[in-house]
Amino acid sequence: QVQLVESGGGVVQPGESLRLSCAASGITFNTYTMHWVRQAPGKGLEWVAVIWFDGSAKFYADSVRGRFTISRDNSKDTLYLQMNSLRAEDTAVYYCTTDGSDFYGGAYWGQGTLVTISS
């Protein structure tokens, strides 16, 4: 069965950095486009970033462009999110998610990792 396991969350101060990881299993990772989606406490879902199956294209939400970098290591079946210059408004649960085998959009989700930005 498909499993996506995020890690790397924690509490950091404004302006600091954090790197999230998402380990995938149960899918042929190098054929799937991968996304990060976040959810601030008590709020809705916000799409963050996407990376093509081969890493050839990346897109970001306006709110994180220039501060966050999405990447992947297909040899390790792992997705990453490097987060720099963190702000209080980046506080959220971060989910990695991917498409279905023959459709786009949120078929599989990890359990999420909590990132808290606080001084």
Added chain:
Amino acid sequence: IVLTQTPLSSPVTLGQPASISCKSTQSLVHSDGNTYLNWLHQRPGQPPRLLIYKISNRFSGVPDRFSGSGAGTDFTLKISRVEAEDVGVYYCMQATQPTWTFGQGTKVEI
């Protein structure tokens, strides 16, 4: 693309139907001819779970009391008979563009 859900809150009665609307500011028809409008369900403290993809297709393991319909810019999720486990927040999302967007969420409570 902005998705607007109505209602934002829906008190329901067990065994009764429920319906949620999702309207898009632009057509969600992809260049491949498919419409990637999906519905997710999220229980408190849990990640979202896919219910419906491409407007009307139930994902693996989703009960048949859930159904989706619509076309173009107007879409609807229906629950034929609400069960206790159906409480939570429902989101529509579009994946026609790789930069996904989500509706605000509709909270369903008994």
